[in-house]
Amino acid sequence: MHDTLTAGGRAAPLSRRPRPRVVLIGNPNAGKTTLFNRLTGLRARTANFPGTTVERRLGTLPLPGGPADLEDLPGLYTLAAGGLEERIARDSLSGGAERRPSAAIVVLDGTNLARNLYLAGQARELDIPLLVVLNMMDLAEEEGLRIDADALSRELGAPVIALSARTGAGVEQVPVALGRILRSGRPLALPGDLAACSSCAGCGSHSARFDWAESVAAKVSRGSARLSAARTEQLDRFLTHPVAGLVAFAAVMSLVFVAIFVLAQYPMKLVEAGSSALGRAVGRTLPDGAFRSLAVDGVIGGVGGVLAFLPQICILFFFLSMLEDSGYLARAAFVMDRLMGKVGLPGKAFVPMLSAHACAIPAIMATRVIEGRRDRLATILVLPLMTCSARLPVYAMVTAVLFADRPVLGGLTFAGAYAAGITAALLTAWIFRRTILRGESRPLVLELPTYKTPSLANALLAMRDRGSVFLSKAGTVILLISLSMWAMATFPRMPSGHLARVARAGDGRTLAALDREAAEAARTGDAARAEDVGARIASLRAPYALEYSLAGRLGRAVEPVFRPLGFDWRMDVGVLTSFAARETLVSTLAVVFGVGGEPEGRTTLREALRTERRSDGSPLFGLATALPLLVFYVLAMQCLPTQAVTRKETGSWKWAALQLGYMTSLAYSAALVMRLALVSFGVS
């Protein structure tokens, strides 16, 4: 038995042998990602390390002797520290979790050799063949900095290649050298100095290794990167200045913000137009009934809803990648650190907070850059208070109804809603840091890299990666939720004779007239008129069907809960159906007020809401109802996909539940206070 197995193993063809696994390590800002993109081209994908939320990029690296799997590890300063990323890197290098790597590529920033050699020294002590890449040689050359690659190779006992990942010069040597290393299969002997360094572990190992790194750097290089350092310091005098730096920060962020909204509106309109056109086309081919409704409203509407957010997310990450590559993002964290520290958040939390103005989901994912767990939890908890783009349709509806002919007041209401979201987030963060997440934020320790021209290719690849992560992680959840919301608003279906019995007097008469018209159209064979009449009957039916459905019944049931806020049962149906996705409030209200499905739905909804009266004759949607509704939507969670991502990122439903609980109570109480204040001032 054993013999057969061994024989079989030996006879296995070469192609069946597992591909060699090569890992890429290096300091943050050493140009690791740029090199990875150069080596793997567009064939990379993003995945998580098993059992963690730490991401890694995997790609295929073509080598002379057949392709290898290339894996990009997180950027590290050391392999020895106790952080999650260091632990993952150690596991990955030792093969603890998976296959042991066949070789490792260490990327060194040639303009910053002493610091980068520290990690290289540690990597060299692992029992893995090493290829050392001296990156940024184009910048070194510009500055007249010369590095003797052969001497470095002798010091490290590993082959060294000088290249520039940014320009691509010299990158072609990597597969050749790597192929040679993989064929020989074992690391070279450790040079004496390095061996002495590692034996010093425990007692001053940091110092000894830093000494070794500095002495090697001094030995192999001539000159220094003074020019770029001087340029960087000049810029930093302004960009990290306590006052001017904040002004610059505000300017950069506003620019990014405006760019996101201006650039994203075109693809968003395209997605919306595309999904509604597709919906109409599919609606025409399918017979009327539950299946058509599922296909058009459930699936196509749901997919369209997911895709509508994609442009903003892609553009956001494009700009963030450019800012990070240029070196500015670290300065932004630096100038924000003291301000954010006042509410107990680290400076790095500003990136997620900016992202949350597009969508809370990528923002919560972006909190991974925050080191301290409590810092990260506090940030995640308050992120959904920022005004994400899904709130905009709700804000637009409320301001359109209240201030249709007073654009200044409308604009102020919008700005007030944004400010309320930010203020609420900072205040709740401050409260969390004094209660359940007690303690101050981790004090800042952050490398401020030399300013560089950002790479467009990196930004485009980051955009693609982030976009596909959003689609795969959030897209499926959003689709699932929109399907269940569709089911709630559709079932149980209203029996055919039901409408005639329950229709309000006016609607009843209209319905009878429409029925006569439909019969007339059928008799004369006027297809266009029949279709038109059918659509009018459907839109008349829709509010009653919704009232009959589970969502409608729940709306009636919770009426007492929301009555103190001034909402009537129809608004409650909107609140309930938008529990999972707040933007659906507008479309639900359109249906429930009987104006859904019409092309001019938005204007007619505005008219319907303005003219709608309560049973006592007072206007339904006056200031004293609309403003509490607005306040409620500024502060309420109303987004189940965000909750799912919170659970994933924090590892527990507990935090998602806390988020839902505190935001809903905050929204309800603030709306109630708003309502009581307005009513006590005699506003209706």
Added chain:
Amino acid sequence: MKMGFMFITTGGDPREEPFPAGTVGEPLASLPRGASGRVVSVGVSAPDRERLEVMGLCQGRIVQVVQPGDPMIVRVLGTRIGLAGALAEGVRVQPEAPPPGSTATPSTSVECTTP
């Protein structure tokens, strides 16, 4: 060296460990722009100490103040590091002449870091 810093123990901030008696040097936070010094001790909590060590801010290394303030910018091992004032307060340095180049000359007489 100022004698006033000889026996400082820090109270109030729970993050900082009290310095052992006989701590010498000045707090990094009090150095002016452009001044350099060799780190003699790092009196911060263990996790923060590790974060500083990783960046090269540990006993025996030369640091230079690029921009004072809170947070401040220092240069260690050729890189600029942004550093919170609370941490810079805990790092004690022995003032020295600035290093000639961006890479400081390594010292051979560095004592072992305290375990």
